[in-house]
Amino acid sequence: MRDDLSVSSHSDGGETNGELECLPYSVQHEDEGVCLLVRMGPHRILLDCGLADISSLYGGITTSVHRGNLPPPVDLVLISHAHADHARGLLSLNQAFPMLPIYASEVTSKLLPLNWPEQDPEDIPAFCHALPLRSPVEIQENLIVELFPAGHLPGAVAILLTYHTQNRDYKLLYTGDFFLSNSRLVEGLRLEELRGLNLNVLLIEGSYGTSRHPHRRNQENQLAERINRAITTGAPEMNADHCSVILPTPALGLGQELLMLLRSHHHFTGRDLDIWVDGAVATGCDAYLELLPHLPASVQNFARHQPLFWDERVRPRVRRLKAEDLATLGSTPCIVLTDSTADLSKYCRPNTGPWLILLPEKIDIKVNQEYLAPTTFESYLLAQHSDGPGTTQLIHNLRPQHVVFVHGSPAYLADLTSLEELQNRYHIHSPAAGILVELPIGETFLQPSAPETNYEGELTELEKVITISLPDAITSDPRWQQFADTGLIEARWQGEELILRGLSQRELLNQNSVDLTRSRYPYTWSDLECCGTCRYQRGQRCWNPAAPLYNFKVTLEGYCPAYENLSNQES
Incomplete structure (x- = not known):
């Protein structure tokens, strides 16, 4: 099978070959992670193994007896970094094929065991061989590997593969997860190290699609300001003069970045405040301390003057959360960093809080709508991947013949793939799992027309209302359901363009609109068209079957299109 985003045709004078192919076993972090099989001449290379079930690698054979009679499905495995969606299947793969060589950077080889917390560390074999950075290594005959730091996570690398033949060299670069910007604990990918590679194929992640993000420091400052406001002024919507904060995060990467931000940002340095770290996030902090010589020079300098993480002397105090601490947790403002899979009711106990629970965007974290302590949910952006402009910037600097997008939602x-600036210059592929992509070098490719992503509509301006009509074809995009979840939108100007954004139920349920209501509507309460004066609001819940928030808890200052004033209620 071939991917449906490129069609090849032979030209009379072009070189033809079958030296390069890519077969994705999995391409999306929403499913099982990333796992790609690349063939370069006679060499079969597995790039990452984020599969929870590795049976697809050897035709679905599940018993160890039958597997023992099979040769390894590939010649070697290269791992970009230690996150579970890129590495969770490695232990099973090693158990099935103990002689299969697995390679990564030195830091990644030390972080990999954190993917199997249920295993005794002594029972996990040291199956990963460390490769040096920025040093070409002939890993098999005529196959050379070179690793370049990719940002995103300590030890994360972009992997350059060079297959040497008598006639030419074939070069393929796999970015893994990459980030061009510097973060608190990791330096960003350096474009100057990769320019001039004469690259044939680029396998690149597209986690954020074409979205554009503020500068990394702006993201950090916005998050720090929100946390500071919570612990300083509390939660007016819950009549609380103080508020504690919970930050659920993955065990590696974001949790340690947040902790370093809280320790070094001017809002918190020297402040009489407790920061508690729990679960696998705390284990990840311990692992980072073992890797201090591999962290940026600024971080090593920080660690010379005070402990990097655990510190009860310098404010704010950073402590590992213990069972005996739960009884008093939240009695005074504090910050809790915990696992993204943790049951937050462990912290949101009766007579504690209120709590502000901050959830990272693009990371699926399951939470309840209600806990035994007052809670408010909000989301924040602290990007760990490059945004759309960063992705295209990397592509234009490398100028490959083929670009293969993996690791992202199909819509993103x-x-x-539909960007004209890419379609006009490169051969673009975005294969689904199980779709073989042939990557001929030197052939002429006919690029298909880009998928339709623009929708023409009409605007009608009435006396007090503006209506925007769009064709129903827009609803076929899987993002429409989330956009139209509540039927409410927010509009804002971005230069000369008007940007529309759907408001989610979580935003409506937890919006802090008391001050906004007072500033925008200088009327008495009874004059407002809001949930507090709606005939269907009882017990701070909506009981209108036609309303988007039916049977949900609502804020009294909220509003929806199904509003009806109390005065309309029949006696």
Whole structure:
């Protein structure tokens, strides 16, 4: 099978070959992670193994007896970094094929065991061989590997593969997860190290699609300001003069970045405040301390003057959360960093809080709508991947013949593949799992027309209302359901363009609109068209079957299109 985003045709004078192919076993972090099989001449290379079930690698054979009679499905495995969606299947793969060589950077080889917390560390074999950075290594005959730091996570690398033949060299670069900007604990990918590679194929992630993000420091400052406001002024919507904060995060990467931000940001340095770290996030902090010589020079300098993480002397105090601490947790403002899979009711106990629970965007974290302590949910952006402009910047610097997008939702990847600036210059692929992509070098490719992503509509301006009508074809995009979840939108200007954004139920349920209501509507309460004066609001819940928030808890200052004033209620 071939991917449906490129069609090849032989030209009379072009070189033809079958030296390069890519077969994705999995391409999306929403499913099982990333796992790609690349063939370069006679060499079969597995790039990452984020599969929870590795049976697809050897035709679905599940018993160890039958597997023992099979040769390894590939010649070697290369791992970009230690996150579970890129590495969770490695232990099973090693158990099935103990002689299969697995390679990564030195830091990644030390972080990999954190993916199997249920295993005794002594029972996990040291199956990963460390490769040096920025040093070409002939890993098999005529196959050379070179690793370049990719940002995103300590030890994360972009992997350059060079297959040497008598006639030419074939070069393929796999970015893994990459980030061009510097973060608190990791330096960003350096474009100058990769320019001039004469690259044939680029396998690149598209986690954020074409979205554009503020500068990394702006993201950090916005998050720090929100946390500071919570612990300083509390939660007016819950009549609280103080508020504690919970930050659920993955065990590696974001949790340690947040902790370093809280320790070094001017809002918190020297402040009489407790920061508690729990679960696997705390284990990840311990692992980072073992890797201090591999962290940026600024971080090593920080660690010379005070402990990097655990510190009860310098404010704010950073402590590992213990069972005996739960009884008093939240009695005074504090910050809790915990696992993204943790049951937050462990912290939101009766007579504690109120709590502000901050959830990172693009990371699926399951939470309840209600806990035994007052809670408010909000989301924040602290990007760990490059945004759309960063992705295209890397592509234009490398100028490969083929660009293969992986690791992202189909909608986001479709946004990237439809960019005219890419379609006009490169051969673009975005294959689904199980779709073989042939990557002939030197052939002439006919690029298909880009998928339709623009929708023409009409605007009608009435006396007090403006209506925007769009064709129903827009609803076929899987993002429409989330956009139209509540039927309410927010509009804002971005230069000369008007940007529309759907408001989610979580935003409506937890919006802090008391001050906004007072500043925008200088009327008495009874004059407002809001949930507090709606005939269907009882017990701070909506009981109108026609309303988007039916049977949900609502804020009294909220509003929806199904509003009816109390005066309309029949006696």
